[in-house]
Amino acid sequence: FAADSSDDFYRIVHLDNGRKYYSKEWIIALINEMAADGFTHLQLAFGNDGMRFLLDDMAIETDTKTYSHDDVTEALKDGNVAYYDFGTNELSEAEMDDILDAAKAAGIEIIPLLNNPGHMDAIVTAMNELGIANASYNGSESTINLENAEAVAFTKALVEKYAAYFAGHSTMFNVGADEYANDKYSGGSMGFGHLMTSGKYQLFVDYVNSLNTIIKGYGMSTVVFNDGIYFQGQTSYKFDKDLMISFWSSGWGHYYSASAKEMASIGHPMLNTNGDYYYILGVNDAYTSGNTTTHEGYDYTAAKTF
Numbered sequence: 401f402a403a404d405s406s407d408d409f410y411r412i413v414h415l416d417n418g419r420k421y422y423s424k425e426w427i428i429a430l431i432n433e434m435a436a437d438g439f440t441h442l443q444l445a446f447g448n449d450g451m452r453f454l455l456d457d458m459a460i461e462t463d464t465k466t467y468s469h470d471d472v473t474e475a476l477k478d479g480n481v482a483y484y485d486f487g488t489n490e491l492s493e494a495e496m497d498d499i500l501d502a503a504k505a506a507g508i509e510i511i512p513l514l515n516n517p518g519h520m521d522a523i524v525t526a527m528n529e530l531g532i533a534n535a536s537y538n539g540s541e542s543t544i545n546l547e548n549a550e551a552v553a554f555t556k557a558l559v560e561k562y563a564a565y566f567a568g569h570s571t572m573f574n575v576g577a578d579e580y581a582n583d584k585y586s587g588g589s590m591g592f593g594h595l596m597t598s599g600k601y602q603l604f605v606d607y608v609n610s611l612n613t614i615i616k617g618y619g620m621s622t623v624v625f626n627d628g629i630y631f632q633g634q635t636s637y638k639f640d641k642d643l644m645i646s647f648w649s650s651g652w653g654h655y656y657s658a659s660a661k662e663m664a665s666i667g668h669p670m671l672n673t674n675g676d677y678y679y680i681l682g683v684n685d686a687y688t689s690g691n692t693t694t695h696e697g698y699d700y701t702a703a704k705t706f
Contacts, residue, residue, distance in 0.1 A: 410671065412441040412511065418448025418519070420681050421486040424495040428502040435506035442503065443574060446491065447514035447562075449542065450483045451476050451522040453491040455565060462553035467530055475529040479522030493565075500569050511623065512566045515576030516555050517607060518543040518591070523558070527551060543581040543591065546603040560614050567618035572644065575611045578625035580604065589654040592631040604628065605637045612640045623671065627651065630658035641667040648673040 413434055415422065422430075431442060446453035458472040480489040491499075503510050516523075521542045527535040535551040537543045544551040563573055581591030595601040608624060615622040622640075626647040629639055635658050645668045647660045657663075664670050 411439045414443040416445045417452050418445045418450040431508050441509045443511040445513035448519050449521045456493045460557045475526035479525035482525045483521045511572045513574035518580045537581045540581040540584040542583045563618040573615045573620045574623035578627050592628050609640045626657045633658045644669040646671040646673045648675040
C-alpha cells in the first residue's frame with residue numbers, strides 16, 4: 401500500500417508495540433518500508449496494556465516516595481510477563497536510540513504513545529508489586545484510580561521520563577486517554593459513563609490537562625484519542641483546546657464522544673484516524689459499514705459492533 405505524498409497531510413502507521421513485542425530490527429524494517437511508500441510518521445505504542453520500552457534510568461520520584469531503578473524495572477518486567485510473555489518483552493534505550501536514528505535517516509517521525517490512565521495493565525501490576533495500595537479503579541486491571549494520589553503521581557512521573565527522552569526527536573506525544581476501565585465496565589457507556597454517573601469525570605478532565613502541561617513542557621504537542629474527550633457530547637467540560645484529537649471512533653450505543661466537527665469547532669487540532677484498520681492481537685471484533693446512530697442531533701457512523 402503506497403501513500404499519496406503529494407500534499408502536506410500526515411500519513412501515519414500505528415504499531416501496537418504494547419500488546420505485542422516487536423524487535424528493533426522489525427521496527428526499522430517497517431520504517432524503511434513506510435519511507436518507500438510515502439508515509440510520514442510511525443506512532444509507536446510502546447505503552448499500551450504492555451510496557452515494551454524501558455529506559456536506562458527507570459527510577460521514579462514522587463512527593464512521598466522514591467522508587468529505585470532496579471525495583472521499577474523488575475516490577476514492569478513482571479507486569480509484562482503477567483500481561484503476555486513473549487520471552488523478550490522490552491526494547492532497551494540503546495535499541496530505541498537506533499530506531500530513532502533510522503527513522504530520522506528515513507524521514508519518518510516517531511510519535512511515542514504511552515497510554516494512560518487506562519490501558520496500563522503492566523504498569524498497574526508493577527504498582528501493586530511496588531506497594532502502591534489500591535492503585536486501580538474499582539478493581540480494574542488496566543486503569544488507575546484517579547483519586548489515588550500516589551498512583552497518579554507515579555504515572556505522571558513515568559510519563560515525564562519518557563517525554564524527556566523523546567523531546568528533540570518528536571513533535572507529538574500520544575498519551576492515549578481512551579477506554580477508561582473498560583475491562584471492569586464492559587457494557588453500555590463503560591468506564592467513562594461510570595465516571596460520569598459517580599460524579600468523577602472532572603478528575604479525568606483535570607488529569608488529561610495535567611498530562612498536556614507535562615508534554616508541552618518538553619516542546620511537544622499532546623495527542624489523545626477521542627472517545628473519552630467530551631464523553632457523550634458533554635462539551636461543557638473544559639479540556640485544553642490545544643490537545644490534538646486522534647479521532648478513531650464515532651462510538652456505539654451509549655459509548656460516544658463529541659463529534660469531530662464539534663471538537664474542531666472548539667479549536668482542537670484533529671487527526672483523522674481510521675479505527676477499521678486497527679488489528680488487535682487476539683481480538684475478533686465484527687466491523688460493519690453504514691451502521692449509524694444519532695446522539696443529540698449528530699449522526700455517528702459506528703465502525704465497531706459488539
